[in-house]
Amino acid sequence: MLLTFHMxxxxxxxxxxxxxxxxxxxxxxxxxIYAMNACAWRxxxxxxxxxxxxxxxxxxxxxxxxxxxxxxxxGLLGGEPYRIMELTAYVGKAKAASSVILYAMMHIFSHFCFxxxxxxxFFIRYWGELSWSMTPxxxxxxxxxxxGFYFFLKGYHDGLALHVLHFFSHMPWLGVRLRHLEEKYAxxxxxxxxxxxxxxxxxRVTFYWSLLLEFLARMVGCFEIQFILFIFTSDVNFWDCVLxxxxxxxxxxxxxFIPMQMGARxxxxxxVADVMRMSGAYGVLTGLITRLREFFWIAVGLFLIRLxxx
Numbered sequence: 001m002l003l004t005f006h007m008x009x010x011x012x013x014x015x016x017x018x019x020x021x022x023x024x025x026x027x028x029x030x031x032x033i034y035a036m037n038a039c040a041w042r043x044x045x046x047x048x049x050x051x052x053x054x055x056x057x058x059x060x061x062x063x064x065x066x067x068x069x070x071x072x073x074x075g076l077l078g079g080e081p082y083r084i085m086e087l088t089a090y091v092g093k094a095k096a097a098s099s100v101i102l103y104a105m106m107h108i109f110s111h112f113c114f115x116x117x118x119x120x121x122f123f124i125r126y127w128g129e130l131s132w133s134m135t136p137x138x139x140x141x142x143x144x145x146x147x148g149f150y151f152f153l154k155g156y157h158d159g160l161a162l163h164v165l166h167f168f169s170h171m172p173w174l175g176v177r178l179r180h181l182e183e184k185y186a187x188x189x190x191x192x193x194x195x196x197x198x199x200x201x202x203x204r205v206t207f208y209w210s211l212l213l214e215f216l217a218r219m220v221g222c223f224e225i226q227f228i229l230f231i232f233t234s235d236v237n238f239w240d241c242v243l244x245x246x247x248x249x250x251x252x253x254x255x256x257f258i259p260m261q262m263g264a265r266x267x268x269x270x271x272v273a274d275v276m277r278m279s280g281a282y283g284v285l286t287g288l289i290t291r292l293r294e295f296f297w298i299a300v301g302l303f304l305i306r307l308x309x310x
Contacts, residue, residue: 015231015285016292022227026293029224033217034297038062040213041103045091047199047206053090060304061086067301070294080104082305094188098195103210105152105196110214111249112148117215118246119145121239141250156207158197165189221245224293228286244269265290 016023038059045053065079072078080100087096119141165178199207225241252265269287 016289019228019231019289022231023289023292025227026224026289027296029220029227030293030297033220034059034063034066036213036217036220037066037107040106040210040217041099043206043210043213044102044106044199045087045095045099047203053087060307063297064301064305067298067305070298094191094195097188098192101192102196102199105155106210106214109148109152110211110218111253112145112152113211113215114218115141115246115250116145116149118242121242125239125243156196156199158193218245218249224290225286228289231289232285 038055041062042053042055042058045058061083065083068078068082069080083100084093084096087099090096091099119138165181171178219242222238222241222245225244226236226238229236229241248265248269265287269284
């Protein structure tokens with residue numbers, strides 16, 4: 001991608017070097033983001049009569065879990081089992097599994113809320129500039145978000161674990177093993193599902209407080225785009241950064257099966273930079289600086305896994 005854009009390697013290095021204070025600002029921005037993620041998860045863990053988990057321990061598992069999610073294919077196959085293993089010693093298997101599944105659902109559900117919010121921002125800011133060619137794209141986007149809302153609300157109402165396991169048990173090759181797991185652990189899975197359904201039906205304050213924290217984390221994450229763009233230009237509007245972040249997160253999540261979404265995010269940044277009449281190379285440079293931030297927090301997360309674990 002660097003070769004296809006009209007920017008030399010020397011120019012890339014020049015822009016990374018001139019990042020100056022904005023590079024540590026991008027790295028440190030993720031301290032409050034991870035703190036909000038940890039608070040959103042901790043609200044779910046501490047809901048009920050279980051032993052109360054401290055904030056710092058939950059923050060450690062949050063950062064480590066995301067570090068594993070970054071470097072494993074299909075994202076959730078790395079960090080979520082690790083989080084369940086760590087939590088089991090404190091709250092038991094059923095509560096550990098249900099709280100991790102609930103938080104993963106909340107994290108993804110907040111993405112749909114953020115995408116719908118950004119759609120509203122787009123209509124407000126660019127209503128007069130809409131073209132007929134964009135109408136089908138926007139309709140597909142709205143349909144996708146509506147289906148996502150329906151899926152998650154149904155999951156919160158009826159539980160999710162058993163339904164998902166039952167759905168994938170009909171797949172070839174994998175189905176036989178999953179049917180065996182479904183039969184063997186049916187009682188435990190139903191218990192997890194009952195806890196998922198109970199959060200939305202009986203403990204609405206916990207549900208909406210956790211969702212609000214996750215949504216705010218998405219909004220704070222938009223400052224990362226703004227900080228990076230400040231390296232290239234001082235004319236950066238925050239609401240445009242919201243739209244950039246929404247498009248890039250949607251585009252990269254479509255390629256969730258790629259470790260670190262490598263290439264998908266850079267492609268999304270390049271596309272949206274072109275749409276907003278910026279150089280496509282700026283999109284690649286933004287992705288490059290974002291990768292530096294990710295590598296830093298991956299290292300921190302992997303270190304935290306070892307910290308305190310013999």
